[in-house]
Amino acid sequence: MGRAFEFRKERKFKRWAKMAVQFTRLGKEIAIAVKDGGPSPESNSRLRTAIQNAKAVNMPKDRVDAAIKRASSKDEKGYEEHVYEGYAMHGVAILIETATDNTNRTVANVRSYFNKTGGTLGKTGSLDFIFNRKSVFRFNPGEMDLEELEFELIDAGLEELYVESDEEGNDVAVVQTAFEDFGKMQKTLEEKGIELTSAKLERIALSTTEVSEEQAADVFKLIDKLEEDDDVQAVYNNMAG
Known part of the structure; x- marks a missing residue:
């Protein structure tokens, strides 16, 4: 009983620690985006993406708003x-x-x-x-026809569309494009009403x-x-x- 309790406590602590690190990194992403393009997500696609990624890991809205407010201050040093x-x-x-x-x-x-x-x-x-920078978008495929979607995304620069499993074993659809096609693909997915769980520039080996x-x-x-x-x-x- 004691060992099981300690094991659960250790796992809980690790989840909290991982979440804290994620929030810190996302806070920086938000700050950099605000310094680069202003505090409005409507006109700042990088900030819109950072907020989207924050929502995907359940970062509290008040923390997101606080990060935007801090970064908007002229006295706040950038990264x-x-x-x-x-x-x-x-x-x-x-x-x-x-x-x-x-x-x-x-x-x-x-x-x-x-x-x-x-x-x-x-x-x-x-x-x-060894590493190539790519635009990578992830979302829950649900009942979506991915073969049809693949055809519809070609004009937006689609290179690959595949399904992977997350940490809980759930299916995640992954869209990959060239680095320079990030904005175009993001806009296309938004127009199709697809709710992204993450949108990032990643290094692919x-x-x-x-x-x-x-x-x-x-x-x-x-x-x-x-x-x-x-x-x-x-x-x-x-x-x-």
Whole structure:
């Protein structure tokens, strides 16, 4: 009974911790969007997307509104976006997207994570041949005819439409387009009344590295450290599977 209680408590704590990290990252996305294009989601597509992503993870509306209000202030300092690239142990490529108000702190932290886990931080652009930036949209397919939808989305730049499973095992429809077609596809999906659960620019691995379970565990030591950092927005790797 005691062990079961402790296990449930640990899982609950991990969910809360994960949610807190998500809210922090989404708050930064909102702030960057407001600084770039103003506080109105109607005229600021990046902000509209950030709010959409916040709703998808049940970020409270008052927190979203507070983030917009803070970012609208002229006294509020903005965030700089930087990308860091390198290799973890066993030759696995790692790409990190950050948003920070202190670049020196961020690069020092990222470098230390690589050093402490046997990895190597590389130069910007060193992984361009491995990762390609794509526009990725996700939504609940329900009873939708995806074959018909696939045909209708071709003019908006559709490259791929497929179904994957989320953490709970539910079907999620995924639309993938080129980086430059983000706005066009987002507008098309909105016009079709499709309620997106996420709309993001993601890094897709063009080639993968095979690793054993033990080697993967080594790589995740680095990934976990990076994902725990408040300045890190996203971490990508090219491990197979």
